Amino acid sequence: MKIIAATKNKNKLREFGEILKGFEIISQEEAGIDIDVEETGTTFEENSRLKAEAIFKAAGIPAIADDSGLCVDALDGAPGVYSARYGGEGLDDEGRVQLLLKNMENVPDEKRTARFVCVITMVSSGGVITAKGECEGVINHAPKGENGFGYDPVFYMKEYGKTTAEMSPDEKNAVSHRGKALKIFEEKVKGL
Ligand code: IMP
Numbered sequence: 001m002k003i004i005a006a007t008k009n010k011n012k013l014r015e016f017g018e019i020l021k022g023f024e025i026i027s028q029e030e031a032g033i034d035i036d037v038e039e040t041g042t043t044f045e046e047n048s049r050l051k052a053e054a055i056f057k058a059a060g061i062p063a064i065a066d067d068s069g070l071c072v073d074a075l076d077g078a079p080g081v082y083s084a085r086y087g088g089e090g091l092d093d094e095g096r097v098q099l100l101l102k103n104m105e106n107v108p109d110e111k112r113t114a115r116f117v118c119v120i121t122m123v124s125s126g127g128v129i130t131a132k133g134e135c136e137g138v139i140n141h142a143p144k145g146e147n148g149f150g151y152d153p154v155f156y157m158k159e160y161g162k163t164t165a166e167m168s169p170d171e172k173n174a175v176s177h178r179g180k181a182l183k184i185f186e187e188k189v190k191g192l
Pocket residue numbers: 009039066067068069070081083084116148149150151152176178
């Protein structure tokens with residue numbers, strides 16, 4: 001089954017392909033679809049559906065999108081759906097991590113709990129399929145690790161003794177929010 005991944009994020013595209021091995025995942029670029037879908041929703045569910053629906057309408061073949069982000073308890077769930085835009089357009093991944101650390105400088109260790117959340121939506125002529133995955137961790141005081149992307153260098157998982165940026169791609173996929181959501185998604189698609 002051929003599915004377009006409604007993302008221009010190369011890291012997400014790679015993770016989709018690594019986990020959804022039974023499908024032919026093609027990028028928007030490969031499908032010749034050059035549209036940027038505005039994430040106007042206030043939930044991960046709304047935003048992932050907006051993206052998948054827009055790409056399905058443009059391409060006519062099944063489209064899969066994820067909306068994901070980091071929810072920090074001490075910041076009332078921020079940056080949440082705004083994770084990619086935290087601090088405004090001028091910041092890169094490293095800048096967003098530094099801003100997060102600054103906003104949490106007075107938060108004690110026991111209150112630094114956070115989770116990555118990912119909602120996957122596939123829209124096709126057969127309807128809509130949704131799957132959600134979460135991954136619990138704590139926010140470190142300084143970045144560590146070279147792998148992954150986004151907030152991975154400060155997302156520490158106690159049970160593995162490392163940040164998700166210190167994990168290999170396979171290790172991260174086995175425990176991550178996106179890995180979990182994609183596995184649930186795969187089961188749902190198989191059951192059709
Ligand atoms: P969006 O889903 O394109 O809105 O972007 C989600 C944002 O959340 C990314 O740009 C990252 O900043 C963050 N994020 C989502 N998943 C991960 C992950 O697996 N590791 C680190 N950061 C992530």
